[in-house]
Amino acid sequence: GAPARPPISDRVQNSSVIVVGQLSDVETQPFSEVSRAVSMTVTVSERLKGDAPDQFHLGFLVFPETFENHMREPVNSGTYILFLNRKTVQNDAGQSGTAIVLYEPRAFAFLEYNESNLSEVQLYLN
16 A cells, blocks of 8 residues: 655654755656656755755656555646755766655655645754
8 A cells, every 4th residue: 555654753854855946847758667757857945954956856756556655646846845865876887976866755755835834844853
């Protein structure tokens, strides 16, 4: 079944980067028989936790036919509170760097932006 919705307090604690961001250029393309690749631009309007660039791109997969720990549909353009983490990645040449990735489970990385949700996130940041 679908994973239980983690409380905002858990998402705040388990994220190294939290931003308020405007999602734009949301694109979805077939990736495999069971998944679709999603890409989007995030323009940061406020940093709540950790450091993030003013603008960055996110890419991830959605799985329309699953109820597992995956997103079934991409989020729409709009303003969200994003729960993210920094992850060390390595390219084929063996060079490593950091990337910003979605909080897991990904379905709960995006929280609709409104004053009530923002206040609740800020409550757990202190």
